[in-house]
Amino acid sequence: AQKVTQAQTEISVVEKEDVTLDCVYETRDTTYYLFWYKQPPSGELVFLIRRNSFDEQNEISGRYSWNFQKSTSSFNFTITASQVVDSAVYFCALGDQTGANNLFFGTGTRLTVIP
Amino acid sequence: DAEITQSPRHKITETGRQVTLACHQTWNHNNMFWYRQDLGHGLRLIHYSYGVQDTNKGEVSDGYSVSRSNTEDLPLTLESAASSQTSVYFCASSAKQGTEAFFGQGTRLTVV
Numbered sequence: 001a002q003k004v005t006q007a008q009t010e011i012s013v014v015e016k017e018d019v020t021l022d023c024v025y026e027t028r029d030t031t032y033y034l035f036w037y038k039q040p041p042s043g044e045l046v047f048l049i050r051r052n053s054f055d056e057q058n059e060i061s062g063r064y065s066w067n068f069q070k071s072t073s074s075f076n077f078t079i080t081a082s083q084v085v086d087s088a089v090y091f092c093a094l095g096d097q098t099g100a101n102n103l104f105f106g107t108g109t110r111l112t113v114i115p
Numbered sequence: 116d117a118e119i120t121q122s123p124r125h126k127i128t129e130t131g132r133q134v135t136l137a138c139h140q141t142w143n144h145n146n147m148f149w150y151r152q153d154l155g156h157g158l159r160l161i162h163y164s165y166g167v168q169d170t171n172k173g174e175v176s177d178g179y180s181v182s183r184s185n186t187e188d189l190p191l192t193l194e195s196a197a198s199s200q201t202s203v204y205f206c207a208s209s210a211k212q213g214t215e216a217f218f219g220q221g222t223r224l225t226v227v
Contacts, residue, residue: 006157033213045205045218052213091157100163101212102148102173107157
């Protein structure tokens with residue numbers, strides 16, 4: 001069955017520090033998709049990134065970077081030089097064929113960036 | 116710009132009443148979803164649809180129903196609202212399976 005674990009419930013960092021949000025997933029499928037979403041205090045869910053299981057290349061987008069490691073079933077998200085605007089709840093999600101490719105979400109990590 | 120909208124944004128209802136939450140998307144996406152968000156549980160899938168006249172149960176479908184009569188809309192009905200259904204509800208849509216979903220702004224439902 002599909003499972004996404006975000007073991008860090010809450011993280012606090014001081015502005016300009018780097019922070020890594022962990023995501024560990026479980027699936028029996030060889031084809032699957034991983035996602036990160038951001039939920040700021042306003043409540044909407046903002047799509048950040050999608051990665052398929054055949055693409056292990058790490059990705060960088062500005063201050064954001066993602067490390068996908070199939071060997072450890074992890075898809076971690078790093079924010080470099082954090083800013084107050086990064087304060088949000090971040091969700092990791094998995095879509096696989098067993099689950100009809102619907103998104104299964106982790107429980108989220110609440111990041112607070114202290115000015 | 117294409118978008119996905121939910122209404123109402125906030126609703127208070129009484130136990131036992133039927134409630135319908137609306138979801139409308141202009142992306143022309145085939146796939147539509149309803150999730151509920153509760154503290155400690157993240158987002159859990161209630162129902163989903165891959166096209167007109169197609170509906171499927173998700174992880175937490177008991178007490179909920181959906182219908183898909185056109186591409187744009189997937190209303191969620193609570194047949195007889197219960198206090199356990201107090202939650203924030205999100206509607207989403209995606210172009211095809213395996214692609215990112217775009218979410219509405221959410222509906223905060225309180226059942227008293």
